Amino acid sequence: MTINWKKIIKAAVAVASVAALTLSAVNFKPATANADSNSSSVSAIKKRGVLRVATFGDLPPYGWVNKDGKRVGYDVALARRMAKDMGVKVKFIQVNANNRVDTLNSNKADIVLANFTETPERKNVVDWAKPYMKVSVGVVSPKNKKITKLSQLNGKQLIVTKGTTAENYFTSKQKSVSLLKFDSKTQQFNALKNGRGAALADDNSYLYAWVKRNPKYTVGIKSVGPHQYIAPAVKKGNKSLLNWTNSEITKLNKQSFFTDDYNKELKPYFGSEVKPSDIVLKQGN
Incomplete structure (x- = not known):
């Protein structure tokens, strides 16, 4: 029996090519979120019925747990309002300053509202929505x-x-x-x-x-x-939630939400030495 080595080699090359293409398709993972398919897109959040918000748990008056065991604070109030306007419930994910980005990238939270300051370095790893504080x-x-x-x-x-x-x-x-x-x-x-x-x-x-x-x-x-500036942060590439959040910040600014939030959550802690204009950004910023 004569072995046709040319046919065998040709077949092996073809199989290897198909395998390589299959592996490359399996192993390819986008570095950023796809706005329509990721678990933190607006459609996914609405389908789930829960907005997962990363906040501090030990930082009055921005995010902390009061004596009654309830989460309260300036950022917490904003989170609750955003969830309400999206038509979903809110779930708080407690973070420290050094794990805010990791919490986003590991898909444990959809958005960070934890007194998060915009910096050039952080811009490389998260997408910033419109700021709401200075x-x-x-x-x-x-x-x-x-x-x-x-x-x-x-x-x-x-x-x-x-x-x-x-x-x-x-x-x-x-x-x-x-x-x-x-x-x-x-x-x-x-x-x-x-x-x-x-x-x-x-x-x-x-x-x-x-x-x-x-x-x-x-x-x-x-x-x-x-x-x-302090701003909400979403996972890099999550255009869906980023665009929604930008529209929400603009709307809340026009409704004087942030001034009201300041008077309720921050003023009792700051006293008369600090003015709302020292913290709250003017409409249009």
Whole structure:
């Protein structure tokens, strides 16, 4: 019996080609979300009946659990309103500052409303909707050892939370300052109270609230670096939810929702020292 090697080789090549095409089709995974098929598109959320929102659980007055076990706060109120307007229920996914992006990318949440500051670096890993707040990095310290200028921090420990704008700013712009980093807001504020650092840096918008409840401390440096903006974030490429959220922010601005939300959730914590215009963006921004 004569073996036709040419036919065998030709057949083997054909089989290998089909296998390669099949494997490439199976292994190809888009790096970004497909707006119509991903689990966080508007159609998928409506079908599921639940909007999954990543929020803080320990950051008054933005997102925390009160004494009655209820989630409350400025970002929480926004999340509930968005879910209502979408016609679905809301489910809160508790996050820390350093796992907000991972929570989106692992599809545990559809959107982040966790005092999330826009930065060029974060723009590479999430899509930002229209902002609804403006903030700056501030520095809080004990009144009896008040820090009023950055030069006073040289050679001292400055407390920050990992993954925050404050950490990024001092790491890149103030390299002479030694940073003591923590995973959560609760941990960082406890460290300040325990004297583990000379001061603490974070968004001034909630440092104002914290010192009102802790009168032995003061925001000695109210603003470091440029003004920045707080905005909702969705998974990169999720155009469906991004477009819906942009329209929702525009609508809520026109209805003065954010001013009302400020008066209800933030004003009791900030007092008269902070004005709504210091935090809330004007309509059209």
